[in-house]
Amino acid sequence: MASKSNRSPLNPDSRGRVAYRLREVSALTGIPASTLRTMIRRGDLNPITSFGVWLIASEELEGLLNTRLRNGTSRRSNNND
Numbered sequence: 001m002a003s004k005s006n007r008s009p010l011n012p013d014s015r016g017r018v019a020y021r022l023r024e025v026s027a028l029t030g031i032p033a034s035t036l037r038t039m040i041r042r043g044d045l046n047p048i049t050s051f052g053v054w055l056i057a058s059e060e061l062e063g064l065l066n067t068r069l070r071n072g073t074s075r076r077s078n079n080n081d
Contacts, residue, residue, distance in 0.1 A: 013058035019048055025056050029065065039064075 012018050026033040039045040040054065045064060047054040056064075 013062070017058055019055035019057050020061060022047075022054055022056065025061060025064075028061070029068075031068075 020028070022033045022036050025031070025036055036045060036056075037054075040047055045056065046060055047056055049055075
């Protein structure tokens with residue numbers, strides 16, 4: 001039998017977690033929860049909503065961190081010119 005995809009929409013990260021609450025993302029990243037909520041409203045961050053609670057998938061968190069790192073690196077290199 002051939003499966004359509006081995007990839008689950010929610011893949012666990014190295015901690016075995018598939019999603020985090022906003023306060024956990026805030027603690028892990030140092031980004032204030034209010035900023036995370038603003039990012040969600042702007043569409044920059046896509047939460048999973050479960051029973052009225054916003055959860056951030058581990059893959060979404062990884063993407064957020066990669067974007068922040070890239071943007072931070074490019075800002076520093078531009079300021080050094």
